[in-house]
Amino acid sequence: MEHGNSGNLIKNTRADASVPVVIVASAFGAQAIRRDGHAAWAEIAAKAGAAGFEVRRELFSYKAQSQPASLYELGQRIRAAGIWPVYSTPASLFDDTGALDERAMEQTLDEAAALDARIVKFQLGGSESAGTVTDCATLDRLIAGIRNSKAQVVVENGQLQAGGTIDAFSTLFDALANRSHTLSMTFDTGNWRWAQQDPLEAARRLAKYVGYVHCKAVQGEGARRFATAPATGDAYLAALLAYLPAYVPRGIEFPFDQNNLAADAARYVKQLASA
Structure with a gap:
């Protein structure tokens, strides 16, 4: 499906209430974030009307930025701008054998706490062939590990088969059903394409587990795919959002126009809030 780089998102006729919109730091460009730091762009996100700003751990320029004191200062600056932080890590909740990665979980939750993040986002991870381990002992450790997190813990569908399939999420959340x-999960509207999954089927099957949505369209095929802004009247995105919870935060994870960043950010925040 073709998508353009500009235009209005289709309006949501189900409700008048606006949805909280988060701007993901990478929307402003990785180079800009590494050059200026997250805080400077969080202020621009706030001026654009965003409710939150997603800090991306992989965009820190040096190791000290992920240390507690630096994260605390960054979190304070984001909240001083009048918005709340989301913390995103490339770390996976499950390692490539499918086992729970308790060290990554603990480290990431500590970093999110220092930032005072409202949401902390992991990749799901796991083994491409076997998925994630869901025995009782593993689930007990997972539940205990995240229980005291002030931030909402979410796992995102990634761009790889490992941690990017509908069945991987269904298996995990089914195993957690009676506990x-x-x-919850971050539903990335575009990443399913990389993992050769049907986004609409994913929305139908996984909607009840979704606590955060990453919004983007996708152009290209195979390894040449890339994220882009939804086209004018993008009925496909509207159909996806219609399946998903109506008021969970929506993150903008498509690139803004580099020649008009602030205005582009404000335009898409307004549009996505009512899409």
Whole structure:
């Protein structure tokens, strides 16, 4: 499906209430974030009307930026701008054998706490062939590990088969179904394409687990795919959003026009809030 780089998102006729919109730091460009730091762009996100700003761990320029003192200062600056932080890490909740990665989980949750993040986002990870381990002992450790997190813990569908398939998420959340837990998922509208999954089927099957949505369209095929802004009247994105919870935060994870960043950010925040 073809998508353009500009235009209005189709309006949501189900409700008048606006949805909180998060600007993902990478939307402003990785080079700009590494050059200026997250805080400077969080202020621009706030002026654009965003409710939150997603800090991307992989865009830190040096190791000290992921240390508690630096994260605390960054979180304070984001909140001083009048918005709340989201913390995103490339770390996976499950390693490539399918086992729970407790070290990555603990480290990431500590970093999110220092930032005072409202949401903390992991990749799901796991083994491409076997998925994730879901025995009782593993689930007990997962539930205990995230129980005291002030941030909402979410796992995202990635661009690889490992951690990017509908069945991987369905298996995990089905295993958690009869347990009290706080885990939910980030539904990335575009990443399913990389993993050769049907986004609409994913929305139908996984909507009840979704606590955060990453919004983007996709152009190209195979390894040449890339994220782009939804086209004018993008009925496909509208259909996806119609399946998903109406008021969970929506993150902008497509690139803004580099020649008009602030205006582009404001335009898409307004549009996505009512899409």
